[in-house]
Every structure is written in structure tokens, then in C-alpha cells.
Amino acid sequence: MLDFVVAEVATVLAHASADEIDASRPFVELGFDSLIAVELRSRLNAATGLDLSGTLTIEYPTPAELARHLAEIHDTPAGVDTRGGSALGSVYLRLCEAQKFAEATTVLMAASELRSTYGIGDATAHAAHAVRLAEGGTGPVVVCFPALTALSGPHEYARFGRTFQGERDVFAVPAPGYADGSPLPGSAEAFVRTQVAAVERLVGDAPFVIVGRSLGGCVAHAVATGLAERGLRPAGLAVIDTYPMDTPQLPGMERWMPSMINGMLARVDGLELSLTETGLTTMGAYLRVFGHWQPRPLAVPTLLVRAGDPLPGMATTGADWRAFWRLPHETTDVPGDHFTVLEDHSDTTADAIRQWIGTLADDHPARRGTTTTRRQT
Structure with a gap:
């Protein structure tokens, strides 16, 4: 075989x-x-x-x-499902189809309570080995953090990483819990400490920048903060179309979560994917333990890479639908929506981050706590 x-x-x-x-x-x-x-x-x-x-x-x-x-x-009897769907996935999909997104999330968080967990004292032992996406060249290593949905993982950065081949080393750090039978961090602190340990092992004394997309941007900031506190300060932090954790509760952003979930489910349908119980409970666990996290000030140059196109169903009048970040940062707008910035438009997203990395040795405005904006075409 x-x-x-x-x-x-x-x-x-x-x-x-x-x-x-x-x-x-x-x-x-x-x-x-x-x-x-x-x-x-x-x-x-x-x-x-x-x-x-x-x-x-x-x-x-x-x-x-x-x-x-x-x-x-191979010898599974005919008629037995081999696609990996689950009863939990069926319930989740039915609730989403009924526009009951809050209830769907609650179901996942409750189901995640049945998963085994580990504490902060065991975090280092659960740090995953980073997946290499590109190799070569000099300059800061790029360390990427995926989002935390049921389908998330290093593969999100496959096209993005490929654009740097021969130019610099690019890695993606998996989150714990996506493998069948594997434990999940029991707290936000244990999760962040796990990912901090993974980066420490990966970069050593080499200069590096941290990148995260969507909720992975929040993870990236938390990890960058944890690393800085341990004396390993990133050269920069880039968050790709990342929104604060409390965005669904903000006035005018009521359609934000439905648009995000529908975008994920559209990919499930379009690529004939399956929502496994392990993936769904992992997503539920991270929403439960990391859902109230808020970023703390960080003395690291920060770039917000903002998608130029709204997702279908996202309200474009009233409150600004675009991604935002409350701490000092520089902003660049790129083609694509929340998902396609790392899919069909991964090249221009990579170009935006490549150009920004080239400025990090300069007296960058973001280092002085100001916010500036430019557009990547």
C-alpha cells in the first residue's frame, strides 16, 4: 500500500x-x-x-x-462511510444551516469538555515540531501560526510559503489536538506556553518574524508576547486579516461570525471535505479556553495585512467590515477576502509581508506607536 x-x-x-x-x-x-x-x-x-x-x-x-x-x-464493507464524517459534524452543520451559529458554537465547546487535556507544567512536552514550507536564503525566519477552525493546520500556508522558496526559511507551527487521541491544552496559558516552546526550539538565536492569519493572528500575538517576556523578541509580527476576539459582540458586526462560518462551510462543500469529531472538538476547545483572550501591548513592529474584499453576506455599510487591530501597527491592504488572501491571492499577500520585512531594520513608524496605512496591489 x-x-x-x-x-x-x-x-x-x-x-x-x-x-x-x-x-x-x-x-x-x-x-x-x-x-x-x-x-x-x-x-x-x-x-x-x-x-x-x-x-x-x-x-x-x-x-x-x-x-x-x-x-x-481496504477491506471495509461496502456501504460503510470512509469519509470521516461524524454525528457531531451533522449536528453542527444542521445548526449552522438553521442560522443558529451561537448554538452551534456552544455544542462544540460542550463536546470539547470530553477531550483529555494537559496543564502548563506539561506544555513544553506537547510542543509540536514546525512544518517547513520554504528553505534557503538569509534574513529573518518566518514562523506562521494557522487559524483554529476544525480544518486548520500548516496547510493553510502552503501556497504562501512556496513563494519564499530559495529566499528564506518559512515554517508553520501546528496547534495541539488535531491528531486523533491527542490531548488539548487545558487553558490559554498552557496553549501559549506550548507554542512558545515550539518557537524557541525552532529558531534558537536566529532572527525571526511571526505571522498569523485570522484567529491565528491572535495566537501569533500571544506567542510573540510570551517569547518577548522570555527574552526572545521577534523582529516583527504580521497578522493577516485578524479581528479582535470580541468582534462578534461589537455594534454593527452581527454578520461577522455567520460570514466566517459560512465561508468555512463553503470550502467544506466545494472541496468535499469532512468535519471530523476531532477537528470540531479541537475548534470548540480553543474557542472555550482562548475565547476571552485580549492582546497586551508589545514592543514589536506589527503589520496588519487586511483583505480588500468582504466575504459574502458580510455587512459593508455601517460599521467598517474590514479587519482591525487595537494596538499600534502599520496596515497594508491586499487583494482577496478573508480566505483567498492565502489561496488565490497568496502571492500578493506574501509580497506585502516580504516588503514589510525589508523595512524592519529601519526606524519604522510602528516602533514609535503610530498607525500608518499603505495598499498592496
């Missing part, structure tokens, strides 16, 4: 030989993004007669792990 999977991986990546594929490397390090993952799923479905989920490369992040999974289900 492993030889079969590796051969299919080599085909979708257009490699001349399967010998070029290291089965132990994560798919995202091999060059996978969401579209390539769907192509692999389609080829595997056609070859095996199974109905596999488009989230296969998220749930089984290396060719070796995927091959083991396929070997286990």
Missing part, C-alpha cells in the same frame, strides 16, 4: 519518479496545498473504489500515515 500511495503522490506532484518522495515527510512539506490534496483524493477514490474525504492529508499528514490508514480500511 505504501508504494501505491507514494506513486500517486509523485504523480500529483509531477515528479519523474516515486523515489523522489520521502514517505515520512508531511504532505505540506512535499508541496501539497488544498487543490493538490483534492486531486490525490480523487485518484485514490478511483483506484480503490473508496469514498475518501478531501481532508485525508490533514488527518493523515504523511504518505506513510495515509498508507497505513488505507491498509486498515
